[in-house]
Amino acid sequence: ANPQARFLGTRTGAELSALYAAADVFVFPSLTDTFGIVLLEAMACGLPVAAYPVTGPLDVVAGTGAGVLDADLRTACLAALEIPRAQCRAEALRRTWAESARQFFGNIESAHAHAADLALPAGAEAALLG
Template sequence: PVFLYVGRVAVEKNLDAFLGLDLPGSKVVVGDGPLRSSLQTRFPQVHFLGTRTGRALADVYASADVMVFPSLTDTFGMVLLEALACGVPVAAFPVMGPLDVIGKSGCGCLDDDLRRAALGALRVPREKCRAHALTFTWQESVRQFLDNIGRAHASPACAAVAGAMAG
């Protein structure tokens, strides 16, 4: 299997947690940053591809079996959605960001043991990941926003506030 990381290669991304794992197959890192040369020296078996964009990045995602997201501090993690859109399940720690995107969707594995998460994500169907990614489109965001406005407008509390403001 191919385990992939995409993002900045910097200390805050917690890459040691991923690169130090005993996993079958290959590990691939896409991105650049201040730790790249030192990590390449420490982990010579890892494939460091540098920065990729557009079609080249989509091709890397599509060739991966699992996207490993070792960060403990990202607030959202757009790369999670990119991976899911390419049908790639996510392995991550159960922290904000991965919890927001993956949650209980079954499109990845969130675990305090990142190795267990990575191996568990291998069993996630790719089509399930792609379907979940489609729930994050602009159209879906607008629909959710309008639904929330409708529910708020219909609520008794909203009617009471509107009545007080009119009177």
């Protein structure tokens, strides 16, 4: 542990968003978090993300320009310092409930279309069982 690190305990609401906004980079050191809602919270406050290239950060940050994923967190942090804060906020604001619902229903439509493509032609089932 770094002796200069300060652990502030649980913070919520405006106090948490002020802490995010006061930081330079949000470092997400988890290798196992499955989504990382805190990544979106930080980005919504204009905070670029530095994280490992694993599930969660790959889903939220990869390809967005709102953070840097690297196996070396120091490298990710230093590169993330170059990301404009407005870019991070804009990416987070793109993640609305409406967009989530659109994506969800789009996935259902795609699954139904794919299932229809895989369906056996009429009468084929009877011929196979015959």
